[in-house]
Amino acid sequence: MTAQLLDGRALSSAMRKELDAEIAAIKAELGVTPKIAVVRAGEDPASVSYANAIQRTCELRKLAFEMHALPEEVGEAELLSRVVRLNEDPGVHGIMIQEPLPKGIRAEVITDALSPAKDIDGVHPANTGRLAQAEPVGRSAGVSDFFVPATPAGGLELLKRHGVALNGKLAVIVGRSRIVGKPMAMLLLRENATVILCHSRTADLPAICRQADILCAAVGRAKMITADWVKPGAVVVDFGVNFQNEVMVGDVDFEGVQEVASMITPVPGGTGPMTNVMLLKNLLEAARRQGQK
Ligand code: NDP
Numbered sequence: 001m002t003a004q005l006l007d008g009r010a011l012s013s014a015m016r017k018e019l020d021a022e023i024a025a026i027k028a029e030l031g032v033t034p035k036i037a038v039v040r041a042g043e044d045p046a047s048v049s050y051a052n053a054i055q056r057t058c059e060l061r062k063l064a065f066e067m068h069a070l071p072e073e074v075g076e077a078e079l080l081s082r083v084v085r086l087n088e089d090p091g092v093h094g095i096m097i098q099e100p101l102p103k104g105i106r107a108e109v110i111t112d113a114l115s116p117a118k119d120i121d122g123v124h125p126a127n128t129g130r131l132a133q134a135e136p137v138g139r140s141a142g143v144s145d146f147f148v149p150a151t152p153a154g155g156l157e158l159l160k161r162h163g164v165a166l167n168g169k170l171a172v173i174v175g176r177s178r179i180v181g182k183p184m185a186m187l188l189l190r191e192n193a194t195v196i197l198c199h200s201r202t203a204d205l206p207a208i209c210r211q212a213d214i215l216c217a218a219v220g221r222a223k224m225i226t227a228d229w230v231k232p233g234a235v236v237v238d239f240g241v242n243f244q245n246e247v248m249v250g251d252v253d254f255e256g257v258q259e260v261a262s263m264i265t266p267v268p269g270g271t272g273p274m275t276n277v278m279l280l281k282n283l284l285e286a287a288r289r290q291g292q293k
Pocket residue numbers: 151174175176177178179180181198199200201202205218219220221239240241242271272275
């Protein structure tokens with residue numbers, strides 16, 4: 001069996017067309033150009049590159065963008081006051097704090113200071129809490145005006161738009177970070193999957209992975225998940241971004257696993273391109289909610 005690709009490049013490109021229509025509608029109906037402010041401190045290469053990618057995307061889509069690039073030695077108080085200023089700026093609709101932050105700055109103090117309404121990467125406790133509280137799909141609508149982190153939201157979108165059945169399926173997620181693994185578990189639980197969330201202390205990880213109908217990897221270890229960890233016919237979502245001899249590879253050994261799985265995300269070209277598009281989707285949602293108040 002050679003697995004069908006869950007192609008994030010193709011889907012994100014189709015979604016960008018949908019977003020362009022929504023951008024035009026927001027400009028026409030509300031008279032505003034949605035603006036994102038990216039705050040970063042220091043020169044971590046991955047963080048700089050992600051911030052630049054967001055800027056390029058905004059320029060291409062004719063969205064407004066502000067980069068707040070602060071020096072490595074910025075203090076917590078100065079960073080906090082920058083966030084508070086952006087919260088209060090009516091021209092800014094979404095704020096993204098790039099991690100890692102410099103040593104000595106407590107990330108949770110900064111994310112707690114974000115306005116939940118502008119927290120388009122879903123890291124404020126009000127947003128993570130709402131996701132944890134969310135009713136399963138098919139039950140009462142509950143509160144829906146919260147933001148979900150862009151990376152797991154993109155993974156879920158790839159599954160849903162490829163028609164992958166989630167209801168009643170066993171989903172195993174490897175990695176429990178607050179920006180990928182944990183929210184992915186909450187999203188799949190809300191879709192009525194039965195979820196097992198694994199981490200570095202999980203005993204007999206390969207045996208647990210082998211049970212999965214849907215296997216998600218968010219670890220940060222190159223090609224850790226091999227074909228013998230995967231149930232034949234499973235759907236595999238790889239969030240990992242690792243470099244081996246300067247080549248980007250996922251947490252999943254793609255070559256081997258594609259022979260066992262029924263569907264799989266490639267790296268690159270799977271979950272990565274979806275992150276950017278889901279962040280923009282959240283920005284547009286934030287701009288609409290703020291414009292309609
Ligand atoms: P973190 O480092 O924050 O979390 C890694 C998780 O993996 C932790 O829960 C850790 O367990 C677990 N883990 C580490 N080693 C093992 C092991 N040997 N067995 C089982 N579990 C293990 O990473 P992130 O969630 O931020 O990122 C994960 C991957 O996703 C990275 O490659 C990152 O680059 C990528 N990423 C991709 C994005 C995209 O757009 N596609 C966006 C963001 C990240 P424990 O909690 O016990 O320490």
